[in-house]
Amino acid sequence: MSAAVSMRDALYEAPGPKTRRRVAIGTAISLVALAALVAFVIRQFYINDQLNPRYWSFFARWTTWRFLLRGFLGTIRVALVAGILAMGLGLLLMLGRISSSKVLSGICHVITDLFRSLPSLLLIYFFFLVIPKYGLKMPSFWMITIPVALAASGVLAEVFRAGVNAVPKGQTEAAMSLGMTHGKITRKIVLPQALRIVIPSLVSQLVVVVKDTTVAYVVSYPDLMQNARVLISNYDALVSMYFVVALIYIAINYATNRFSIYLAHRSGAKIISRTEENPV
Amino acid sequence: MTAEYAGPIIEMRHVDKHFGQLHVLKDINLTVDKGEVVVLIGPSGSGKSTLCRTINRLETIDSGEILFQGVKLPEEGKELAALRAEIGMVFQSFNLFAHRTILDNVTMGPIEVLRKPKKEAEEEAMELLRRVGVAEQAAKVPAQLSGGQQQRVAIARSLAMHPKAMLFDEPTSALDPEMINEVLDVMVELAKQGMTMVVVTHEMNFARRVANRVVFMADGQIVEQNTPDEFFDHPQSDRARDFLNSIKGH
Numbered sequence: 133m134s135a136a137v138s139m140r141d142a143l144y145e146a147p148g149p150k151t152r153r154r155v156a157i158g159t160a161i162s163l164v165a166l167a168a169l170v171a172f173v174i175r176q177f178y179i180n181d182q183l184n185p186r187y188w189s190f191f192a193r194w195t196t197w198r199f200l201l202r203g204f205l206g207t208i209r210v211a212l213v214a215g216i217l218a219m220g221l222g223l224l225l226m227l228g229r230i231s232s233s234k235v236l237s238g239i240c241h242v243i244t245d246l247f248r249s250l251p252s253l254l255l256i257y258f259f260f261l262v263i264p265k266y267g268l269k270m271p272s273f274w275m276i277t278i279p280v281a282l283a284a285s286g287v288l289a290e291v292f293r294a295g296v297n298a299v300p301k302g303q304t305e306a307a308m309s310l311g312m313t314h315g316k317i318t319r320k321i322v323l324p325q326a327l328r329i330v331i332p333s334l335v336s337q338l339v340v341v342v343k344d345t346t347v348a349y350v351v352s353y354p355d356l357m358q359n360a361r362v363l364i365s366n367y368d369a370l371v372s373m374y375f376v377v378a379l380i381y382i383a384i385n386y387a388t389n390r391f392s393i394y395l396a397h398r399s400g401a402k403i404i405s406r407t408e409e410n411p412v
Numbered sequence: 413m414t415a416e417y418a419g420p421i422i423e424m425r426h427v428d429k430h431f432g433q434l435h436v437l438k439d440i441n442l443t444v445d446k447g448e449v450v451v452l453i454g455p456s457g458s459g460k461s462t463l464c465r466t467i468n469r470l471e472t473i474d475s476g477e478i479l480f481q482g483v484k485l486p487e488e489g490k491e492l493a494a495l496r497a498e499i500g501m502v503f504q505s506f507n508l509f510a511h512r513t514i515l516d517n518v519t520m521g522p523i524e525v526l527r528k529p530k531k532e533a534e535e536e537a538m539e540l541l542r543r544v545g546v547a548e549q550a551a552k553v554p555a556q557l558s559g560g561q562q563q564r565v566a567i568a569r570s571l572a573m574h575p576k577a578m579l580f581d582e583p584t585s586a587l588d589p590e591m592i593n594e595v596l597d598v599m600v601e602l603a604k605q606g607m608t609m610v611v612v613t614h615e616m617n618f619a620r621r622v623a624n625r626v627v628f629m630a631d632g633q634i635v636e637q638n639t640p641d642e643f644f645d646h647p648q649s650d651r652a653r654d655f656l657n658s659i660k661g662h
Contacts, residue, residue: 302507305470306566310521310573311497313490320524325511 177371187372196363203359204380210277210345210355211384215338217281222288227318229289230296240289247286252344255279260351272353280344284337291333295326328396335392339385346381356380419482420445421577421608422467427476429462436462437473438632444577449609451619451640454629455655460612463629464581467610468499481576497525500570500578504585506562508554514541514565515550521573533572540568544598560591567598577608584615616659620644628652 147155177183190196228240247255256279259270270278299322307317327334348355360377364370422444429437436459444450452460465471466478469485469492478485480499486492508517518537522528528536541547544564546557554562563583570578580599584592596618603609603622613619619626619640626643628635630651636643647653 300507302503302505303509306501306503306507306509306569307520308470308493309468309496309499309501310569311493311495311525312521313493316524320520321509328511 182371187367187369190363190367190369191372191376199359199363200356200377200380203354203356206348206353206355206359207342207345207357207384210273210280210348210353211338211342214277214281214284214345215341217277218284218288218337218341219334221281221285223292225285225289226292226296229293232314244286244289247282248290249286250283252280252283253347253350255283256347256350272348272351275351276345276348276353276355280341283344284341287337287340288334291330291337292326294333295330296322298329299325331392331396335388335395339388342381342384342388417481420479421448421481422610423479423482424463424466425477425479427463427466427473427478429466429471429473436632437466440476440634442627442634442637444608444610446608447606448624449603449607449611449622450625450627451623452610452612452627452629453614453616453619453655454635455658458629459632460629461581464579464610464612467579468496468501470501493525497521497573498576500573500575502563502566502570502578502580502583504582506554506559506566506586508562508565508569510554513551513553514546514557517554517565518569518572521569526573537568537572540571541565543571544568545594558591559587560594563587563591563595564598567595567602571602577610578602580609580611580613582612582614584613614659616644628655630655 174183225240225244228236229244231237231240256276259275259279263270303321303325304317307321312320345355346357349358349361352358356377360373364373367373420443422442424440424442427437427440428435438459440463442450442463452464454460462471466473467480469478469487480495486495508514509520512520515534515537518540519530519533522533522536523530538547538550541550544567546561546564546568549557549561549565554565557565567583583599584595587595592615596615599609599611599618600622611618611623621640623640625637626640627637628643628647628649628651635649635651636647638648643652644656647656
């Protein structure tokens with residue numbers, strides 16, 4: 133988007149002739165280095181016999197892709213549900229934290245910091261190993277989804293709080309002067325603006341959620357990573373499989389990022405486009 | 413409160429306020445009668461904005477009391493919100509709701525606070541926007557309007573609540589010079605229609621033309637108050653004379 137361009141313009145002055153030459157030389161060197169790196173990787177693949185068709189031929193089979201697709205859907209399901217839970221919980225934690233009740237605010241502060249500082253793997257072990265001991269049995273889907281959601285909720289609570297703090301004080305004062313109550317001001321004035329502000333950080337956190345789901349193998353939930361591991365032991369094809377799976381994860385997160393740019397664009401554009409739709 | 417209430421609309425008695433060590437309001441006593449236009453002037457840091465903001469409790473006070481229509485300001489909750497709904501406020505930085513259209517900005521109060529039906533609120537809002545001369549901007553968002561237009565919308569937003577009095581906290585200080593008059597014109601019109609107004613401003617011509625009373629503040633105190641002609645032509649205190657001299661001569 134144009135925002136990136138204007139950011140660069142804001143940070144650097146327009147290049148003069150010397151700078152342009154230096155940039156050209158730098159670009160050439162980088163391209164050569166990149167080509168060398170790619171050549172090196174291909175050579176290493178070749179030397180280690182990784183280009184052997186037996187490591188790649190099974191990708192021509194539909195069953196391979198069907199199995200990977202199932203894993204992919206598993207990953208999406210966990211990431212989506214965990215993401216939604218984390219956003220809901222994060223929002224509640226943030227609202228509790230900014231409430232005027234000292235007790236509620238204190239409790240939410242502690243919970244937020246707890247979830248934020250605990251590694252998600254530790255939370256997963258807790259739900260996988262500790263909780264079942266006390267008789268609470270749950271499907272492996274929830275054993276991965278809940279801990280990932282909890283870990284993300286702490287961070288999201290802080291993201292939301294940053295958004296609320298970024299809404300200018302005058303917005304609240306104007307709403308107060310109209311006689312709106314605290315709850316109404318939060319719902320109608322502060323949150324809608326805060327959410328728009330935090331869309332980019334929100335999405336980068338959702339990318340973290342997607343990456344967190346990769347530890348699903350711990351609880352044997354069939355996500356993309358787990359299914360890839362199964363295929364790896366079936367075909368004895370470590371490098372090629374991880375290579376393809378990495379590309380799939382990159383694609384998922386690239387799509388997530390594009391979606392955020394679309395959202396950010398739309399939430400800004402929506403208000404403006406209304407002028408053209410119904411001029412008075 | 414009922415319409416028969418005949419006393420002063422706003423009454424401040426022995427009001428004191430500190431910002432940390434700073435004593436920003438010192439024993440303020442002030443009454444504003446129905447239909448009166450009171451202009452607060454004084455050097456920056458004199459406490460005039462703070463005084464204005466205490467009247468609808470956007471600033472709390474340390475001691476003393478403030479009465480609106482003879483009733484002490486509630487300290488919190490629904491009662492305070494209900495009181496604020498009766499006092500209009502116009503800010504230096506407009507503070508229009510950035511995520512809503514101009515029309516939404518004006519209907520927000522009536523719909524959310526007065527519980528008016530949307531259609532009725534919108535009709536009245538359009539009428540008010542016409543009155544302040546920005547009706548054709550109704551579907552835009554605040555960022556698309558000039559400062560002068562935004563401030564006129566802010567006035568319309570306040571008027572939509574049918575306030576008993578209006579507070580103006582330096583309403584033209586953030587405006588480009590060519591837009592100041594379009595806002596002042598709306599305020600003059602309001603004053604003519606009998607609106608009770610407390611106005612913090614540096615626009616001395618406006619004060620002279622419209623005010624019933626000028627209140628001069630310095631260092632958190634009300635130094636003197638008088639009719640505009642008396643105040644501008646025969647200031648009593650040295651502080652006021654110095655202040656008037658410092659802004660003259662251009």
